[in-house]
Amino acid sequence: MSRPLVVYPGTFDPVTNGHLDLIERGIQLFGNLVVAVVASPSKQALFSLNERLEMLREAVRELEGVEIESFDNLLTDYLKEKKAQVILRGLRAVSDFEFEFELALTNRRMARTVETLFMTPSLEYIYLRASLVKEIAKYGGDVSPFVPKGVRNRLAKRYQMK
Ligand code: ADP
Secondary structure, three states: OOOEEEEEEEOOOOOOOHHHHHHHHHHHHHHHHHEEEOOOOOOOOOHHHHHHHHHHHHHHHOOOOEEEEEOOOHHHHHHHHHHEEEEEOOOOOHHHHHHHHHHHHHHHHHHHOEEEEEOOOOOHHHHHHHHHHHHHHOOOOOOOOOOHHHHHHHHHHHHOOH
16 A cells, blocks of 8 residues: 555644644655645634745755645545545644544544544653643743744744734
8 A cells, every 4th residue: 555645734833842742753764745724713823834844844954755735625525636544643742632633533433444543752841732832832931842943033023022
């Protein structure tokens, strides 16, 4: 069987070291990966789609086998367009489980041949979420342990401007 095409979807508002950990694990396992950025997330994003894409592209510059794209339709339709079979998602703590479970089963109803796979990041990233990083940056805290340098700089600029 040929290698499946794997899509890792998310808001990436902004990309964190936890996302990067998962991207690296995905590449190790599958050889390649498409990171698919949700163009219009249901929650208002801090960064525009272009900014989120730019930060991701910069963060994966040295990784081979990863493509960054965006999509603005139903995830399962996007997968069909790409002929991709696998959705990769991250499971951090138990708190992610219910939402992710619901999402995976809903996506299966929409596209029977698509499988959702879950991976867990390194322990150090298990409690890392983009919303927390934004909160820390907003109050002038140091986010350098959590995000790549380019993201840290953008967060600093964004919150200085306000
Ligand atoms: P977040 O949940 O941080 O706002 P996204 O919507 O961009 O991020 O999430 C995309 C996917 O990445 C989801 O499956 C989410 O569970 C996963 N993810 C987010 N942060 C981490 C992390 N620190 N470790 C592993 N997976 C993560």
